Amino acid sequence: MTTLLPGQAAAPAGPADLSMMYVLHHGFRRDLARFVEAVHLTPLDERRTWRALLERWDLFARLLHDHHHKEDEHLWPLLRAKVDTAGDRAAARVLDAMESEHAAIDPLLEAVHSGFSSLAGAPSATVRAGLAADLARARDDLGAHLGHEERDAIAIAILQRYVPGEEWSDVERSKFRGGLAPGDLVRLLPWCVEDLPEDVSGPLLAEAGLVFRAVLRLGRPRFGRLERAAFAHVPAGVGA
Template sequence: MNVDQHEPADTRSMGIVHSALRRDLERLRLTLETEPFPDGKRRRALAEHIGWLMHALHLHHSAEDAGLWPLIRAKNPSARALLDRMETDHGQITPAMSVLEEAARAYGRDASARTHVLDALAGLNEVLLPHLQREESEMMPVVAATITTSEYRDVENEYFVKPKGVAELGAEAPWIVDGATPEDRDVILHVVPTVPRFIIMQTFGRIYRRKVARLWRDEPAAAVPPIKVTAPRSEASTSRDSDSRHLAS
């Protein structure tokens, strides 16, 4: 994927990851609300997947807090209020994640906890989904206007990729690109170096497909695609497009 490393940051990967997260939260809701309700091995697999999903979200937020937000704060003082809001959002989301994790653990032990999982899922969605949309429609245009693609990729590599081993990346990459468009798939897979990318998609891709069959089966949840949010274009995104055209001229 040939990209001018000095153009305003290409932040598409953030929205692609968010779309995968929204997809699985909706898949979980549909599965847990549809009779016959899951039980036995499938119920335990769903409980484990919720735990994995919350772990992935925790790592995602930790990488933003440790790498991306401090860089934008240092380079763009005018973004302080929006960055403060991002951090406040994370502080509100974390307790809701813990509630869902606890409900999932109970569900893994006892099918009667299904309604508690649904309640906890609704509670998480209430604080998480507006944050994801705000991050995509308000924060990412500011990121694009503040740093270059090269700087953004350095942050991705240092904070989102390097801390994870091959097994973690192997579980995450096929999950992110599940149902993605060819363009979005290309964006995500090129975040990972060539050799690990090949291993991940050849080996862990098969493992992920078996997991998907176990979780969603041939039910409506399996057909839920990545859920993108179309937000109004902001002044920052308009500025980014203008800057991109200027650089290309």
């Protein structure tokens, strides 16, 4: 995929097809933009909306945790072995930074969950102010991490240099697909294609096959209801 999605830092050509990685990154950026707007625009007394935002945040956090866990368990060790063999100290420093950035993001996810949980229970302008600050930091820190990953860890300096296309396809198929509960998988696919440009989503779905398209059709109505409930006050197009 050579199309740069909104906010994406880099997508150079190379032997590894990183389309799905970029789609996930698009989803994380999109969601954070919408959550930031929702916290400012949702009336404090709309507890139903805050409960929907809490549910929607927990979905976002599960998908992000799954993505980072697979990188920590499979991708970074694979790349570490290759750069150590090559004696590439600069690439090793980038991998060190990736691991540190992952660790710094986890407490932010918990802080935001706590804020949404509190507002789902009772209105509080003080809690909302703290939640807004935590979300702004999560957006900025995760955005910087994703850009760092795209420019240095994945797109240019390491993965495209050290991992042949066939090897990456095998790793993605065997290590990065699956691992989610069936209920999360049903929500993952509509989450992935939400606001994706047609020239990106169309080829991906065609390649994915009938089973994935059937799961997408199954999951879209429920995901759409949650999306509308959580982001009821967010203007259309935010994060797209």
